[in-house]
Amino acid sequence: MKTLLIYHTDSYAREMDAQVLEVRGNGVVLDRTVFYFTSGGQPCDFGKLVAEDGSEYAVTDVKKDNGEVLHILDKAPAFSAGAKVHGIIDWVRRYKLMRMHTASHVLATVMHNNRALITGNQIGTGETRFDFSMDEFDRDLFAKRIEEANGKLAEGLDISVSTMEREEAMKIPGIVKLANALPPALTELRIVAIGDFDIQADGGTHVKNTREVGKIVLQKLENKGKSNRRLYFSLEPAE
Ligand SMILES: [Zn+2]
Secondary structure, eight states: OOSEEGGGTOTTOOEEEEEEEEEETTEEEESEESOOOSBTTBOOOOEEEEETTSOEEEEEEEEEETTEEEEEESSOOSOOTTOEEEEEEOHHHHHHHHHHHHHHHHHHHHHHHTTOEEEEEEOOSSOEEEEEEOSOOOHHHHHHHHHHHHHHHHTOOBEEEEEEEHHHHTTSTTSOOBTTOOOOSOSEEEEEEETTTEEEEOOSOOOSBGGGTOEEEEEEEEEOSSSEEEEEEEEESOO
């Protein structure tokens, strides 16, 4: 990948100056970016790119394409490789996704510690969805787990990001909590730790302290068959 992912070390960066490396139709590859590309259950950022002549392009999608991060614009750009652009993300959207992502890790760990296998996770701005494999379908039990997660969030745990050799990281129990979510074949993994409560290999953006998340509110529970349980939650405050 040619692009430096600024959010891997600074998830609070909202703007960047970058150089255009490549234009593919409406898609642009940059040398560095604050735009998160859709991955790991977290949807991409939206925002805009401003060209040197002041013309603006809405960024409507950000995705990995042939190994590169492609910023999809609302129209084909008038600039080409070598041009300079200024990028700005929709911070309201991103910050919500950061709070949701940190909330997801805390809830996932509470569930994991209670031997529920997480089989899927889709982070959203309004609601986040979790799929679990567990035999019982007990609403009181889910309510209890969420209460437990909220207790952890209220402790005000700091979130730290580091990198670790893959071999070392994979020895840590619970470093991968999502079934079938083995991290990519990299020699170094990005590690996100929430206090000493949770440590996970993760590429997502997180808040600095769990107090920023607020509270998890259970929205809906669904019984999806023999041992599949689906849960939707929102956050309080919503903004
Ligand atoms: Zn994550």
